[in-house]
Amino acid sequence: MVFEKLLLLLLLILATSLVLVVWRLMRGPSVADRALAFELILLHIAGMVALYAVVAGVRAMIDVVLIVVVAGFVSMVAVARYMEEGRY
Amino acid sequence: MSVVEVVTVVLAGVGGGGLVLAAVGVLRLPDVYSRMHAVGKAGTTGASIILLSVAVYERDLVVGVKVLVIIGVCFLTMPVVVHMLCRAAYLVGVAPDNSTWRDELAGAYDRKARRLRSLWEEDRQGARHPAVCDNGDGRVAPDADGMGD
Numbered sequence: 376m377v378f379e380k381l382l383l384l385l386l387l388i389l390a391t392s393l394v395l396v397v398w399r400l401m402r403g404p405s406v407a408d409r410a411l412a413f414e415l416i417l418l419h420i421a422g423m424v425a426l427y428a429v430v431a432g433v434r435a436m437i438d439v440v441l442i443v444v445v446a447g448f449v450s451m452v453a454v455a456r457y458m459e460e461g462r463y
Numbered sequence: 464m465s466v467v468e469v470v471t472v473v474l475a476g477v478g479g480g481g482l483v484l485a486a487v488g489v490l491r492l493p494d495v496y497s498r499m500h501a502v503g504k505a506g507t508t509g510a511s512i513i514l515l516s517v518a519v520y521e522r523d524l525v526v527g528v529k530v531l532v533i534i535g536v537c538f539l540t541m542p543v544v545v546h547m548l549c550r551a552a553y554l555v556g557v558a559p560d561n562s563t564w565r566d567e568l569a570g571a572y573d574r575k576a577r578r579l580r581s582l583w584e585e586d587r588q589g590a591r592h593p594a595v596c597d598n599g600d601g602r603v604a605p606d607a608d609g610m611g612d
Contacts (some may be wrong), residue, residue: 392486407552
């Protein structure tokens with residue numbers, strides 16, 4: 376019981392820090408700032424989904440984390456290449 | 464709470480603390496090149512430790528292998544991503560913060576060919592001369608032997 380409460384508290388803390396990152400995502404002066412903030416958002420999602428897998432007892436959620444990490448890598452490489460080629 | 468649950472909560476707390484630190488760093492650090500450190504180090508480590516806590520809680524071979532694979536992918540890809548983003552930012556001319564006191568890449572990038580070159584070339588006697596480098600803003604570093612490249 377205490378265990379679930381603590382993990383839910385941790386999820387709440389992570390959601391709060393997610394708000395900080397979203398603030399940077401909206402403010403970020405350059406595209407690279409926003410891309411970095413989005414990468415950190417993906418890491419937050421990975422951690423929160425992993426915690427949710429423990430809280431809800433759904434082991435299949437671990438696969439979701441793998442997909443999020445790999446998709447984040449591919450998309451961020453694409454963003455970096457577009458920045459270099461497109462000069463914006 | 465059993466021992467396993469205590470270890471899980473402690474590991475998840477440490478990982479969550481790392482993610483919160485990364486978020487504060489991304490919010491507070493002055494420019495892209497320093498925010499890179501927050502995402503690349505604190506963020507990766509935090510998420511990996513949270514995943515480790517899940518593996519400790521489940522005590523299952525399949526879940527453990529999956530978690531190890533995810534951590535390996537994280538540690539392989541995150542430095543690449545962060546470095547590519549900051550290289551792109553430098554190439555499109557995102558200015559570093561005023562507190563930056565040395566830019567060792569200044570003039571070393573051939574922006575047309577997108578190649579990083581040494582500012583110095585060695586001749587056969589081992590003496591060092593400044594290398595030719597078109598840095599894209601009209602300034603060309605002095606030619607070493609007067610014969611171009």
